[in-house]
Amino acid sequence: MSTFDTIIRGGRISTASDTFHCDIGIRHGRIAALGEDLGEAERVIDAQGKWVLPGGIDSHVHISQPSGEGIRMADDFESATRSAALGGNTTVLPFCLQESGVPLRQSVQAYHAMAEGACYTDISFHLIISDPTEQVLGQELPALVGDGYTSFKVFMTYEGLALSDLELLKVMAVARETRALVMVHAENYDVIRFLTEQLEQAGRTAPRFHASSRPVIAEREATYRAISLAELSDVPLMVVHVSNREAMEEIRRAQQKGLKIFGETCPQYLTLTEQDLDGLNMEGAKYVCSPPPRDAASQEACWEGLQQGVFSVFSSDHCPFRYDDPQGKLAPKGRTSFRWVPNGIPGVGARLPILFSEGVIAGRIDINRFVALTATNHARTYGLYPRKGTIAVGADADIAIWDPQIEQVLTHAMLDDGSDYTPYEGMKITGWPVITLVRGEIVARNGRIEARKGHGTYLKREISQFA
Numbered sequence: 001m002s003t004f005d006t007i008i009r010g011g012r013i014s015t016a017s018d019t020f021h022c023d024i025g026i027r028h029g030r031i032a033a034l035g036e037d038l039g040e041a042e043r044v045i046d047a048q049g050k051w052v053l054p055g056g057i058d059s060h061v062h063i064s065q066p067s068g069e070g071i072r073m074a075d076d077f078e079s080a081t082r083s084a085a086l087g088g089n090t091t092v093l094p095f096c097l098q099e100s101g102v103p104l105r106q107s108v109q110a111y112h113a114m115a116e117g118a119c120y121t122d123i124s125f126h127l128i129i130s131d132p133t134e135q136v137l138g139q140e141l142p143a144l145v146g147d148g149y150t151s152f153k154v155f156m157t158y159e160g161l162a163l164s165d166l167e168l169l170k171v172m173a174v175a176r177e178t179r180a181l182v183m184v185h186a187e188n189y190d191v192i193r194f195l196t197e198q199l200e201q202a203g204r205t206a207p208r209f210h211a212s213s214r215p216v217i218a219e220r221e222a223t224y225r226a227i228s229l230a231e232l233s234d235v236p237l238m239v240v241h242v243s244n245r246e247a248m249e250e251i252r253r254a255q256q257k258g259l260k261i262f263g264e265t266c267p268q269y270l271t272l273t274e275q276d277l278d279g280l281n282m283e284g285a286k287y288v289c290s291p292p293p294r295d296a297a298s299q300e301a302c303w304e305g306l307q308q309g310v311f312s313v314f315s316s317d318h319c320p321f322r323y324d325d326p327q328g329k330l331a332p333k334g335r336t337s338f339r340w341v342p343n344g345i346p347g348v349g350a351r352l353p354i355l356f357s358e359g360v361i362a363g364r365i366d367i368n369r370f371v372a373l374t375a376t377n378h379a380r381t382y383g384l385y386p387r388k389g390t391i392a393v394g395a396d397a398d399i400a401i402w403d404p405q406i407e408q409v410l411t412h413a414m415l416d417d418g419s420d421y422t423p424y425e426g427m428k429i430t431g432w433p434v435i436t437l438v439r440g441e442i443v444a445r446n447g448r449i450e451a452r453k454g455h456g457t458y459l460k461r462e463i464s465q466f467a
C-alpha cells in the first residue's frame with residue numbers, strides 16, 4: 001500500500017524564506033512529508049529542472065459583480081477560476097458587493113449561490129460595504145466577521161459606492177471592534193467628478209482622457225486621508241491597487257510611523273502606461289481601469305515598492321469586461337465618453353507569469369520575495385495562513401510547478417478567461433506554471449484543465465495576522 005497519494009520528486013522548492021531541494025509527499029490533500037526517499041505513491045510527479053512553489057493567492061478579484069445597467073462582467077466563477085488555475089493560482093478572493101438597499105447577508109448568500117459547484121480553485125469572499133446602515137454596522141457586519149468574512153472593502157470614489165469620511169469612520173469603528181481588516185480604493189471622488197465635467201465640456205471624451213480625469217493627486221490625497229482616518233480609528237488598512245510614487249510614499253511614511261498600513265500594486269502599474277489608452281478609435285478602452293496606468297517613472301516607483309516591502313501583496317485586480325460587446329467596453333454609452341466605459345481589465349491568469357518573468361527572471365526580485373508577494377503575504381494578511389500560502393507539513397497541497405526555461409509570447413488564448421482580450425497581449429514571457437495542484441489534485445497541466453469543475457471549495461478565514 002502506498003504511503004502517499006502523490007509524491008513530487010526532484011524539484012527546487014522555494015518558500016517566502018527558504019530555497020531547498022527535496023521531495024514532497026501528499027496525503028489526503030495536505031503536505032504530509034518533506035524529505036528524500038519518501039517511498040512509493042499512487043502518483044509520482046517528476047519535477048526535475050522545475051521550481052516548486054506555493055500556489056498563487058490572488059486576493060483582489062472581481063467575479064460576476066453587478067456593474068451598472070446594460071453592462072455585464074465577462075467572467076463567472078467557472079471561467080475566472082479556470083484562468084486563475086492555468087496561471088498558477090490555487091486560491092482567489094473575490095468581492096461580494098452589497099448593492100444599495102440589499103441586506104449584506106442576502107448579498108453574501110447570492111454570491112455563494114453563484115460560486116457553488118463552479119470553481120476550479122479555492123475561494124473566499126471579501127465584503128464591499130456600499131450601504132453602511134445602522135442594521136449593517138450594528139448587526140450584519142459584526143456577525144459576518146464572526147462567520148469568517150474577516151476583511152471588507154470601502155470605496156472613496158464611484159457613484160453609489162463612495163462613502164463619506166463619516167461613513168468611513170463608522171465602518172472602521174466596526175473593524176476595530178471585530179478586528180477585521182479594511183481595504184480601501186483611494187481616489188478623490190469630487191476631484192474626479194470636477195475634472196470629468198471639465199473634460200467633457202471641452203469635448204475631450206476619448207478613452208485617453210480617462211487618465212486625465214483621475215490624476216495622481218486624486219489618488220495621493222485620498223490615500224493620505226484614508227491613512228489618517230485609519231490612524232484615528234486605530235485599525236489596520238490595506239490600500240489597494242497603488243499606481244504611483246506619491247501614493248506609495250504616503251504608505252511608506254505611515255509604515256515608518258509604526259502604523260499598520262499595507263499596500264498592494266498590480267501588473268497594470270508595472271507594464272502599462274497612460275499612452276496605452278490612446279488607441280485608435282475606442283481601442284484605448286481596453287486599458288481603462290482605476291486608478292489608471294501612469295508613466296514609466298510610476299512603473300519604477302511601483303517596482304521599488306515591491307522590492308522594499310512597502311507593497312506586501314501583488315494582486316491582479318481582475319475586473320473583466322469584453323471589449324467587442326454591447327454589454328462591455330463598447331456599450332452604447334461608452335461610445336460617447338470615457339465616463340461610461342466600464343472600469344476594469346482582466347488579469348487573474350497573467351498576474352503570476354508577468355511578475356515571474358519581469359521580476360524574478362529579469363533580476364528585480366528574488367524567488368523568495370516572489371512567493372511572499374504572490375502567496376504567503378496574502379495568506380497572512382487575510383487569515384488563511386498556515387493552511388495556505390506555504391510549502392510545509394500540514395499545509396494544504398496547493399502547489400504550482402514552474403518551468404523557468406519556457407519562453408513564449410503572451411496571448412489571450414493562453415489565459416482562457418471570459419473576456420475577449422488581454423491588455424498584456426504580445427508580452428514576451430519567460431517562465432510558466434506547467435502544473436497547478438489544488439489540495440493535492442492536478443487542476444491544470446500544460447495549459448489544459450484536468451480537474452472537474454467544482455473541485456474548488458469555499459474557505460472560512462481567521463482574523464488577519466496583522467489585525
